[in-house]
Amino acid sequence: MITKFIANLQRKPVLPVTILLYIVCVVVMGWIRFILLENSLVSIGYGLPLLVCLWYPDRRLLWGLMGTYGLMSAYKVFIVSSPVFQMAPFTVWAMQMVNMLVIGLAVHIVVELIASMRVQKSQLEESNQELMAREEEITRQNEELQGQTTELAEQNEEIQQQAEEVQQQAEELQAQAEELQVANSESNKRQAILQSLLDSLHVDASGELPERICHLLMSLLGESASAAVILEKEGDDLVVLAQAGPLGLPSRRWSFDRSFAAVVMGHDRTAYVSDLRLRPDLEGAQTTDSAFRSMIATPLRLAGKTVGVIKVYSDHAHEWTKEQFRIIEWMSAQCSLLMDSRRLQSELQRTNTDLDRIVKERTVELQELVNELEHFSYTITHDLRAPLRAMHGFAGLLAEDCMDSINEQSREYLKRITTAASRMDRLITDALSYSKAVRHEMPREEVNVDRLLRGMIDSYPIFQEPNAKIEIVGELPSVLGNEAALTQSFSNLIGNAVKFVAAGKVPSVRISVEQRGDRVRFWFEDNGIGIPKEMQSKVFVMFQRLSKDYEGTGIGLALVKKVVERMGGAVGVESEPGQGSRFWIELKTAGSRA
Numbered sequence: 008m009i010t011k012f013i014a015n016l017q018r019k020p021v022l023p024v025t026i027l028l029y030i031v032c033v034v035v036m037g038w039i040r041f042i043l044l045e046n047s048l049v050s051i052g053y054g055l056p057l058l059v060c061l062w063y064p065d066r067r068l069l070w071g072l073m074g075t076y077g078l079m080s081a082y083k084v085f086i087v088s089s090p091v092f093q094m095a096p097f098t099v100w101a102m103q104m105v106n107m108l109v110i111g112l113a114v115h116i117v118v119e120l121i122a123s124m125r126v127q128k129s130q131l132e133e134s135n136q137e138l139m140a141r142e143e144e145i146t147r148q149n150e151e152l153q154g155q156t157t158e159l160a161e162q163n164e165e166i167q168q169q170a171e172e173v174q175q176q177a178e179e180l181q182a183q184a185e186e187l188q189v190a191n192s193e194s195n196k197r198q199a200i201l202q203s204l205l206d207s208l209h210v211d212a213s214g215e216l217p218e219r220i221c222h223l224l225m226s227l228l229g230e231s232a233s234a235a236v237i238l239e240k241e242g243d244d245l246v247v248l249a250q251a252g253p254l255g256l257p258s259r260r261w262s263f264d265r266s267f268a269a270v271v272m273g274h275d276r277t278a279y280v281s282d283l284r285l286r287p288d289l290e291g292a293q294t295t296d297s298a299f300r301s302m303i304a305t306p307l308r309l310a311g312k313t314v315g316v317i318k319v320y321s322d323h324a325h326e327w328t329k330e331q332f333r334i335i336e337w338m339s340a341q342c343s344l345l346m347d348s349r350r351l352q353s354e355l356q357r358t359n360t361d362l363d364r365i366v367k368e369r370t371v372e373l374q375e376l377v378n379e380l381e382h383f384s385y386t387i388t389h390d391l392r393a394p395l396r397a398m399h400g401f402a403g404l405l406a407e408d409c410m411d412s413i414n415e416q417s418r419e420y421l422k423r424i425t426t427a428a429s430r431m432d433r434l435i436t437d438a439l440s441y442s443k444a445v446r447h448e449m450p451r452e453e454v455n456v457d458r459l460l461r462g463m464i465d466s467y468p469i470f471q472e473p474n475a476k477i478e479i480v481g482e483l484p485s486v487l488g489n490e491a492a493l494t495q496s497f498s499n500l501i502g503n504a505v506k507f508v509a510a511g512k513v514p515s516v517r518i519s520v521e522q523r524g525d526r527v528r529f530w531f532e533d534n535g536i537g538i539p540k541e542m543q544s545k546v547f548v549m550f551q552r553l554s555k556d557y558e559g560t561g562i563g564l565a566l567v568k569k570v571v572e573r574m575g576g577a578v579g580v581e582s583e584p585g586q587g588s589r590f591w592i593e594l595k596t597a598g599s600r601a
Contacts, residue, residue, distance in 0.1 A: 020065035028063055029071050036076060040083055060114045064121040073111045077104060216345060217249030224319060224338045225251055228331060233299060233322045237307065237342070238268055239315035252320070265289065268316040271304045275313055277332050279303035282324040300324040303331065305339045309346055317342065398424065451574055453597040454490045456529065457483035460497060460518065467498075475505045475514040483520050484527055485597040492570040499563040500590050504533035526576075528593040538582040546580065567592075 060069040084100040221235040234252025238245045245268055247259045263269050267289045271278050280286050281301050299320040307315040317339050402424045413421075457479070464470045464477055471477075486493075505514040517532040538546060547568040571578050571592055582588035 020063065020067070024063070025065050025068050028059060028065075029068055029075075032059060032072055033075050037079065040079060041087070058110070058114065061117055064118040066115065066118055069111060069114055069118060073107055076107055080104065080107075216349060217342070218251065220317075220338065220342045220345075221249050221251035224317070224335065227334050227338065228319060231321055231325075231327075231331060232319045234320040236318045236320075237315065238318065239307070240268070240272070245315075248315070267302070267304055268318070271316050272306055272313050275306055277303065277305040277336055279327040281326050284324075301327070303327045303335060305332075305335045307339055308343045309350070451487050451489055453485050454488050454493055455485050456493070457485075459490065459493060463494065463497060463501075469505060470501060473513070475516065477501065477516045478518065480517065480519040483518070483529070484522075486527060486594040487597050488574040488576070488594055489570075492574060496567045496570055496592065499567050500531045500592070503563060504531060504535060504588070504590075507535040508533070509536055523593065525598075526593055526595050528591050531590045531592075532587065534587045537584040537586050538580065538588055539584050543580050543582060547578065 060066075060072075080103045081100055084097075084103070217237045221237060224235050225232040232252075234250070236250040237248040239248050240246075240263055241260075243263055244260045245263050245266055265288065267278075267280065267286075270289075279302065280289070283289075283300055283302065299322060301321045301324050302318055303321075304316045304318045306313045307317055317335060319335060402421050405421060460479060460483065464479075469475065501516060504516045508514045512534065515534045517530075519530045519532070521528040521530065547564050568578050571594070574594060576592060576594040578590070578592050580588055580590045
């Protein structure tokens with residue numbers, strides 16, 4: 008209960024509650040003093056309500072009640088009860104005021120103590136909260152430190168293990184470095200030897216390469232090698248290709264059957280004899296001075312076939328090591344490669360010589376064919392076209408002189424003769440143009456396409472209004488090409504666009520350009536009859552005609568494709584039947600010559 012009372016004493020005053028308590032206390036005290044105890048002057052009665060402030064510690068309420076009670080006491084003593092009491096009114100009032108003052112001061116002191124206790128309590132609570140927070144933080148830090156200590160211990164163990172591993176790796180790397188140093192030294196030595204062997208490929212003397220290989224093999228083997236020899240099997244004999252060192256061989260050829268080379272080639276693997284004195288059965292094993300005590304030999308392969316052996320002799324009887332095995336086998340492999348290369352080089356030279364001869368012969372034959380084609384073209388131009396022109400001319404004269412004396416069917420025959428002769432003449436002319444485009448040189452240079460097209464349109468009445476409407480969009484760039492070939496190509500494309508239109512429709516052609524990197528694409532869009540998809544891949548083939556209702560030889564677009572391709576360009580078409588066509592020519596720009 009005491010704790011609850013103290014808790015109540017420490018509650019914080021609220022202004023509305025203070026006003027309410029003030030009104031209640033004043034009303035109660037007024038009822039008691041002026042109604043219930045109307046004729047009594049009990050002085051302590053005014054101080055008792057002040058004890059409410061102990062329950063509700065508010066200094067404003069305390070001193071407000073004291074001032075109000077003082078006024079109420081003065082009012083009752085000096086005005087209401089003065090005639091009733093015989094004691095001096097001031098004395099009564101003074102006693103009551105002293106009583107209230109004492110009680111009020113006591114209550115004020117208590118209220119101050121309560122306020123101080125409230126502040127101290129708040130401070131204590133804050134301190135407690137801070138202490139609890141610090142305690143939690145310290146606990147958390149202790150846990151973290153403990154975890155970090157554990158981690159550090161583990162890391163120390165790992166670091167120690169890693170240090171041991173690093174030390175071990177360092178020792179291994181040191182050993183590897185020493186091995187690499189030895190290997191590099193050996194590799195540099197072998198590279199120098201290989202370079203020397205490669206240089207030998209450029210030597211004209213065929214016997215110098217095997218001899219150089221023998222000397223290099225001895226330098227690789229060092230003191231273990233006293234002499235070296237390369238032997239090749241020819242029939243039933245062994246023939247010396249090259250040698251180095253004081254061999255003192257009795258002859259350049261000896262029997263293969265009982266030789267050490269036969270053993271090596273028969274097993275197709277490297278072998279050695281540690282002491283030649285223990286193998287007198289091997290024919291050719293000893294030299295004339297019999298100074299050598301041991302030897303090692305490995306097969307020599309050319310084009311994948313074993314054809315001989317490489318032998319190395321030593322002055323001392325000893326076992327040959329694996330490293331010496333690798334050296335002699337490596338030299339054998341290099342020797343095989345180099346000798347194969349020399350053989351292939353010789354074959355290539357012979358092949359090149361034969362090819363040069365064949366090319367020259369074929370060139371002469373092609374030149375003869377070209378001359379015959381040119382003669383044939385001349386014959387077509389002058390011999391075949393002359394009868395056609397005569398046929399066309401006489402048919403025209405016959406039509407003029409006998410037009411009135413022949414019937415309608417005869418006139419139709421004459422018209423067909425004239426038309427067929429004209430078409431045959433155009434066909435021959437287009438074929439000659441195509442042949443010329445294929446055969447003749449076509450030098451490329453910068454061509455101003457804008458000037459070329461505008462000049463062409465101005466020069467051909469068929470390309471001008473009212474015959475046709477041709478529009479050039481913007482300024483066309485210059486390209487790398489041949490002006491004569493471009494003129495023919497543009498003329499054929501625009502001529503087809505003007506020709507292949509529906510009856511009664513004015514031809515309309517729109518020429519534009521599209522930049523595509525270092526190339527440009529010229530578009531020729533028309534309002535013609537269009538081309539079915541199945542025919543679009545055939546329109547650039549010779550003698551392919553889209554429709555028999557229109558005049559043509561079927562060579563114009565083939566000629567365009569051929570000359571544009573010879574200028575390093577390309578052609579194509581996009582079309583739908585009845586919707587017109589979009590032909591294009593793509594060429595390099597003039598600045599892309601490099």
